[in-house]
Amino acid sequence: MNPSKVDRSRVRVLTDLPNVGKACAQDLRLLGIHEPSQLVGQCPFDMYEKLCKRTGSRQDPCVIDVFISLTRFMAGEEPRPWWAYTQERKQTFMREGGTP
Numbered sequence: 596m597n598p599s600k601v602d603r604s605r606v607r608v609l610t611d612l613p614n615v616g617k618a619c620a621q622d623l624r625l626l627g628i629h630e631p632s633q634l635v636g637q638c639p640f641d642m643y644e645k646l647c648k649r650t651g652s653r654q655d656p657c658v659i660d661v662f663i664s665l666t667r668f669m670a671g672e673e674p675r676p677w678w679a680y681t682q683e684r685k686q687t688f689m690r691e692g693g694t695p
Contacts, residue, residue: 596610596611596612596613596614596615596616597613598613598614598664598674598675598676599674601613601668601674603674606631607630607631608620608630608631609623609624609628609629609630609631611631612631612634612665612668612669613664613665613668613674613675613676613677614661614664614665614676614677615661615665619658619661622646622654622658625646625649625650626642626645626646626649631669632669634665634666634669635666635669635670637662637666638666639659639662639663639665639666640659640662640687642662642666643656643658643659643662646658656684657677657678657681659680659684660677660678660679660680660681660684661677663677663680663683663684664676664677664679664680667680
């Protein structure tokens, strides 16, 4: 869902979350996440690695940005577009000396 349309009090299913459409919801289900509350405490980078393993292919690194947006939203932050987290992802990988 578009972050500007998210109403935290109405988040019940995965597609109610910011930046989640049908495809992302399916990716989350592949990770065993079937309801928004299951995102609490998840590490977006670990989620990405697990998704790559489950699908057998390297996913677009922007998926990490979406996962960051979701875990932050579920931790209480305001909904933001996924691309608001791109720089953070890039800086994290630069510090760790890797690239997704």
